[in-house]
Amino acid sequence: MTFADFIVTNAPALVVAIPLFAAFTIPAIGKISAAARNLWVMGAMLLTAAVAFILAFRVFSTGTVIYVFGAAATHLAVPLDSGGIPIRIIFTVDAMSAFMDIICAIVGTAVLLYSLSSESKNTSLEGYYALFLLMIAGVFGMVSTGDFFNFFVFLEILSLASAGLIAYRIDGGLAVEAALKYFILSTLGAIFVLFAIGIYYGQYDALNIAMIAQRMQFTMLDKIALVLLVAALAMKCGAVPLHFWTPDAYSMAPSSVTAFLVVASQASLYGLFRVVFTMYNITMNCVTVGWIIIMFGVLSMVVGVTMAIPQKDIKRLMAYHAVSQTGYMLLGVGVGLAVLGNAALTSAFGFTAMEGGIFHIFNHAMYKGLLFLTAGAIIYRIGTRDLNKMGGLGHSMKYTMIFFIIGALAIAGIPPFNGFASKLMIYESVYLFNPLLAIIAMVVSILTLASFVKVFHSVFMGPKLPEYADVKEAPLPMLIGMGILAAIVILFGLFPQPVVDMLVAPAAHALADQGGYIASVLGGA
């Protein structure tokens, strides 16, 4: 077959294989020169992003893509002599997985371009880039896989690589402390996930998500497995009251790593939705579990933003906002889950709520990544993270200021940026479900704007301070990386309906459609 056919057919595997291969060969390439290593890393990331876009295009135009590892042809999920059981590891890329793949590709490219210049003055960068590419491979694997134990393996790859990256600049021990807290909590969560996998295997003799979904009867053991999974995955995405690792880890990591940790948290959020919507769907009591997710969401929104206002460290403040925005996604999709059993309410506002939550995942990755990259540019030029010491940077760092304004207005939900589009969908559909939740969401939005006005004033406004007299603008690769994300923030804000029609609505419908997922893997059985 031709080269193009090879790439299109094997796209789900290539999207994980290319970063893995590139990660393991970086130490060898790094011996040649630093420029060769940078070229290798950027080439691998651009190639992976291209393959991810090809895969997403294929999924959005022709439907769910199955990729079976080790079979004679990649679509033969159920061998003829197995009695209807898919026995190999299968990557099931449906519209929601393709959506997350696109997010990871865009943010990964922007962040690697940024880190080429933000880390250029540091040493031992072979390990840094190898771990980064491993993290990217982990996220791609987590969102593309259709096998639950494979999901656990990629979750652990992601946790290990992220913990190593958070602790990378030891920072007098502070970064190691943050990575320790993140990693031990992640390990506890992963052990809970493995218990749940054991429960599913023992009951249904299946590890494939579609197989478990088909055989699911909501027994007492399944309830325990559901609770373990919801708690562990909610902890991994930073929902209150399991969010305590988030400010430490996000503030101590290098800025490009932080921007990608946001995507990693959202991959765990994807895992939570996959468990709740595709494996359980209406066999469980949707209202109870939906309200649990809504409660996580509301607590995250309120506690996140109120803890952000008194912060003095710029990245810690932005990390608390990441917690708060995760609350919006949990609220939107939780409302969609709570009305899943009721077809009339689902078509009235359930799908809109889910689309709002899923659209918010995309928008959040873009503007939060942009904000963390601007914070990184400021820290790169100034050398301190303390808001009390900064001031008057608007005179010298004009482009950074413009990107910061775009990011801050987007996160606060001010038109015409993309944050407003997804928040409007969440407000209007959640209001029809329960007016109090929508009012809480709007008040949290106002407080978000308040705390970013605080950051903007204390960093950029004011007279030019004498100690920062010779601060220059951020280097060009950083500006290009920020520019990619800012352009998407503006574009998706000005043209939201085509995005919702082409990307978000298919993802929401694919998530809620358990029968379609099972049929695409097991062949309509």
Next chain:
Amino acid sequence: MDLITPLLTGYGIWAPVAWLVAFVAAVIIVYLLWKTGESSYKKGTELERPYLSGNVEPEKGAVHIRASNLYWGFLQALKGYYDVLVPVHTGVLTDYMIWFVAVTAAILVFVGVLS
């Protein structure tokens, strides 16, 4: 052109391109008003320095209000809430894990009893 269709939120519509047109129109009006102002001043003279009713201008670092002093009123008003919330973030790893296991147990009770 279906690129500029408004966003359907199920309850109403949001048309960002219309907002942008209105914003650009407002910016044009503001610019025209600004252009009718006084455009001549001498750079680098008394006209440019900040005027504080004849007082001596403090040094630049003291003029800029720092981040900890902003929103003092808000933080004082919600002092009861913050006195409960901030000490919960102790920084001790075992406290975080106790929260994790306790929340898992709470959800177990919820899901087990109510469904």
Next chain:
Amino acid sequence: MLWNLPFITVVVLTFIGIVTVLMKRNLIKILLGINILESAVNLFLVSLGYREGGVAPIFTLAPSELMVLPTPQALTLTSIVIGVATSALVLSFAMVLKKKYGTVDINEIRRLKE
């Protein structure tokens, strides 16, 4: 009752592991608690595959047709390897923290708070 013994052991080990992780103050002891939890989960996975009177799942020269399930053994191997990597990483964190902070007491490692 006897064939439930592995599962009872799993519950006891899990309980010991969680109590160790939550109550101990030394970072190395917390890591050992995590290792106990990992052992509990591995035991759980392996004992799920057991079939009464089954032999090892190798087809060549097999004494009988009844075999224990091989899939949980593969899952357990993966989990053991992940446990090794976890322990190695946490131990290296403990080494760096001892050098920089001077202590491995988890109540003292709290410079990042609120």
